[in-house]
Amino acid sequence: MGDSTKSLLQRIIRRIPSRAIESTLRKWGRLTAEQLQSIDFTQPKWTVTQELLDMCEEGNWTLKFITELEMSYIIDNPNQGMWYAYQLMNPEDDANSVELTQFKEQFKSHLKQLVRHISLKMKKHTDEAVWIRIAWGDRFFQPNHMKPTYAVHYLQTPYVFVTSLTSKHKPLFSQAMTLSTRYQAIKDANLSGRNLTAIRDLLMRQFQQAFPTKHPSPLAERNQTVSHPRIEKEQDGNAANRLELACEAFGGGTLPQLQSAVYKLETKFRDQTNKAMTEREESFKCIVKFASTNLLESLRHCASSGFASTPVTPLLSSISLKGKNYFVITDNSPGAASQPRRAQDK
Incomplete structure (x- = not known):
């Protein structure tokens, strides 16, 4: 040994x-x-x-x-590092017919044609996910097993989740993945997190989603004395409405345990009392990050309890509705405009 x-x-x-x-x-x-x-x-x-x-x-x-x-x-124990979600684009006619054996053979073949020294191991999990371990080498060095890349792909879906993929190896991985799945391109899904299950459920919509309705469901009755029936009725109505709007924005039931959301602001500074900043030609740039052990649950609670206004702003509701947690806000878009991120050397 x-x-x-x-x-x-x-x-x-x-x-x-x-x-x-x-x-x-x-x-x-x-x-x-x-x-x-x-x-x-x-x-x-x-x-x-x-x-x-x-x-x-x-x-x-x-x-x-x-x-x-x-x-x-x-x-x-997948929550050992930062996972990044990617989405395959433009499927070919036979993309949905790719099965496990074919995918494994094609992926290994394409990647080994691109990299001289490489070590690949693939395993199908009980939830139908194909797990891929890649130890990268190059023309002169043997594969480095101390820093492998892990990828998870669900066959018959356009979703791929990757951790520890450097910018150097990203084009090689992307080419092998698109060719072996019969897609023509792959893009950053602007979704990342340490909880693989959470970002998978969010991107693949595997959580209870609530849709607008004209007949909101009343809140459960509370065991307390009603001293002012009219006021109590109005408060219950407002609370039920807030809860409904919060569920429409973030989902109902148990939510994916997403831990953060990032908003990158690139707009003109607007404040008539500060002409020095307002008259600058360069865009005003800053980053806002929301973090929590369960961000979606926290935001839903804030909206349903009245701590945040409803209807919920699209800047926040887009997390669940679009399955993303990275947004770039620019002057060219009235809402949260997503743009691809630079490669992450993680």
Whole structure:
């Protein structure tokens, strides 16, 4: 077993919480029942790591086995980095007929034609997602397994989610993805986050959406004494209306746990009391970021409780309605105009 294999195994074990090491190794399936039983998982992590390194040496485990361990852990714990969503564009006539085996063969073939030294591993998950692990090399260097790119693609859909893809490798990945899926282009969906499930549900509309209705549903009755029936009736009506508008803007039921939204402002400065700024030819630029453990839930609560005005401004409702969380606001558009971002070296 080479030094690179040992280093990768050490790095993977460091990432796995101590309480999850045993279950991860059992799911990996490369250790025998006797080997698993011989490991005392209550020991410090460095001791467990050394025992695994000894087993690797004895079993002459290959780099392939170690990457399987990493991939198994990442699939079960995807929220390890920043994920970026992309959308495939202009499907060809046979795009919907591409199946798993065909996609895997085509993707590997196209990418290996573009990169001389590269390591690819692909696995279909239980939710029909195809997980892709790419260790990049080049003409002179072997693949770097310490900094792999992970991608998730749902067959029969135009959506791809990627993490740790540098600007250098983005054109190569994009070309291989479009050719293997029978699409003609791929674009940035202007949606990113650390919670892969959240951005997937938001982009693929896998959450309860509410639509405008002329017959709003009344709020649930509250157990309290009504001292002023007319005032109480009016307040309930206003509250029901706010709740309906909030749900129309952000969705109903359980919402995707999106953690942030970014608005980049590029407009002329307008303030008659500040001529120095108003008369500048350059655009006024600033960035506004909303952050929360569950941003959509927070915004919906603000609107339904009256802390934010309703109807909800399109600047905020576009997060759910358009499935995006990055917007560029310019003078050329009355609302939130989305523009592609520069490549993210993450």
